Amino acid sequence: MTRLMNAPTARATESPTHRPFGTLRTRLAAPAAVATTVVLWASSFVIIRWVAPVFSPGPLALIRLLAGVAALTVLVILLRRHTLRMPGPRALLVIALYGVLWFAAYTVVLNHAGHLLDAGTMAMVVNLSPVLVAAGAGLFFREGWPRSLFAGMAVALAGIAVITLAAGDGRISLLGVVLALVAAAVYAVAMLLQRAVLPDTDPLTIVWLGCVAGTLAVLPFAGQTWAELQDAPAAAVGGAAFMGVGATALGFWLWAFAQTRMPTGRLAACSLAVPAVAVLMSAVALGEVPTVLAIIGGTTCLVGVAIAQLGRR
Template identity: 40%
Template sequence: MACNLPDSGSIRPQSVTWPKPACPVSVGSSSLADVTTTQDPGQAAARPTTTRTWLPVAAVATTLVLWASAFVAIRHLGDDFSAGPLALGRNAVGALALLALALPRFRRPGPGQWWRLVVIGLLWYAVYNVALNEGEQHVDAGTASLVLQSAPVMVALLAAVFLGERFTATKAVGLALAIAGVGLISTSGSGSGDPGSDLLGVLLCALAALVYAVSLIVQKPLMATLPAVEVTAVACAVGAVACLPWAGRLVDEAAAAPTSSVLWMVYLGLFPTAIGFTCYAYALNHMPASNLAVTTYLIPVITIVMAWLLLDETPASLAYVGGVVTLVGVSIARRRPRAVPAA
């Protein structure tokens, strides 16, 4: 159910050209915000500002669509791949694609950065994917995406503690509502029809949300000094290594699965993982972590529509209620306090 793909822009030794990018990924230490284009001299002064404005927005939009499709793809692959092997296959494909971009201009991370990369790889790319994959064995794609919407308020709380971002009373109310919404979803009976199995699925998705929030906070400082594509590539490779114990089962399940399912697994690695996470990392470097995280409230809407069209499944009625409560909580948490006029 997670859209891992984007450069920090802190070091720009030269401009690069990238034909028709699917998202604003970075190559080496240069950002696509630096791509040179032919333009009218009279517009030269205005163009850079416009580019810097729309690139992060495009990165976020790309991430939302790709991550929404990941929920549907994971649910579709549940009959052919178990949680661990699917996480390994997805991370392996994503790591290969990202390393091909990052290695030509790889910048060696500093001693204080390696631990962050390892933690992100273990949590966001290994634990998150395994928990999400197993969770979607028990609940439908739309329900899983609704549970994941508790993550933004977790990010807001953690950002206040570790990044110095403000955690106001309004955000506290939003957090409480988000937790209540997840509680409603957990009792909705979405998925297998077995209450125990459904609850397990919701708890696994909630674990994925918590891991996502922690990983986002750990990753934030890296984006000021390292190219986003490098951060994503190294973390994805760490996640793949962590999932290697499932290598034997992946080979067996891939051999037994239809070709279409294997291609869907490759899709998960290339698009939601490689492109999605890099675009998200790019956007993270251009806006506050808590503000960026709440943009994911659109993912459940996209996911539910995709799941209805492609899988002919929708969440239970109570799950919609819980989802609305969760999204209201997220909306409240993202509100900024009004400025008080000077006396």
Template identity: 45%
Template sequence: MEQTDRRALIAAGVTVVLWASAFVAIRHAVLSYSPGALALGRMLAGSLTLLVILLARREGLPPRAAWPGIAVSGVLWFGIYMIALNWGEQEVDAGTAAMVVNIGPIIIALLSGLFLAEGFPRRLLIGMAVSFTGAVVVGFSMSEGGGASVLGVALCVVAAVTWAIATIVQKPALRHASALQVTTFGCLIGAVVCLPFAGQLISQAAEAPLSATLNLVYLGVFPTALAFTTWAYALARTTAGKMGATTYVVPAIVIVMAWALLGETPTWLALAGGALCLAGVAVSRRRAA
């Protein structure tokens, strides 16, 4: 059991690092690709990567019992979430987007307590409160000021809600199918949802610089194909509430990556917020004595 817990923790760690790197890649890609085109390109790159791995491992179609969860999570998370987040980040500054989207783990904890019988562990709730405070502090430190776009905030709320619901329906599907199967077919369904943007993707890919297209492919292969599979692997081995809380590590990692890769020196406020995020995750995942 301890070895399984360690593997799940490592898988969760891979997920949060790659999801953090996605914020850096998206910053470059959205300069050349519209929200829908970026989502479709990311899903196509991710689907192709996952299909190759699925065939290499000789895993077939998921059992029938897994399909409802795969279908719903595919539409909501791999489809609507991706479009809403890309669009929302064009309408509001990064700080506002980070603060709004980070209500997602809180919704996950509430829904998992109500529908997955996970309850409401005191340590989890305290840890999430600390981490959310840290995310808000990070958001304020990144905010550009001025009035926030109502449309942008609404899109970020849509992203948070679809992520939360998708997590809750994905968890039962993982009892019947492997993490690779759930992720592969969810990604394929997401690509189908994004197909209306195929024309935009083709025209924009013809004009986009190579660096932007490479960022799009990176988003599909690593933060999507690999990170969503490690997420599903870890989710199958822990509670949805704890997995949601773990994602509060992302803002802290984004600060470090932006510092190292983009030369964006963090403020003391950002560092303090990142420390709160990490402290909250540590509390939420700590076992009761």
């Protein structure tokens, strides 16, 4: 009887010893995943710029996606081998389209922009995409058109106009800005397609299947890739493969993990750190800094994205 009466007391005295560690670890897991993803995504802009003299846009995309498919396949085997839920034919078709747009078209266009723009400016322009996603969600998913979205779009477009002025006076490439805007638009369409099929399966499986579809779409660059690999430094090949493993596979997996543990608005705001980190990385690693007008315009654009996102639930 004495032992039974004392047992709850013993558990009560042990609980505070272990619970704070578990709670702290749980609280830090999502921020750690977000921080890692931001660094990985920012590094991809810098690596694209760094290997631009070595690889053409198509071959760089193929190397990145082959590495990404390999890493995602390992993740699927480790995490989904017993719970893998393949989507139906219609959803599979949408995922294939999402993969071709996101992993193939977006990557190739972004690589083209990397031949013409510094990493920081490229990242700032591409990060207009969340506003486009929000607008598309209001149009296709009936999420509404809050005033904050219109205000954010107006501010973001003003920022793009300032960046275009920098291109107009020859300080940065106008074609590079246009390509980055095209990449942002393709990104937005792909993300809306991904969202449409999320109820059919889990995010990891969607990203894996999409990456497979994107890899198949860039296989026509295989011959050119093989030719460029003959003279490519090992560091450049490693950098291209790192983007596939880091930014593509781990980045999307960690971001999906954070989505289940953080409010959407707060998580969306975290993505605005990517251009800032890209600018710092580019300055340190490549010695490249955006022009003053590009920084002003890019900052204005990101403020507009923040207004549009933080005003939504």
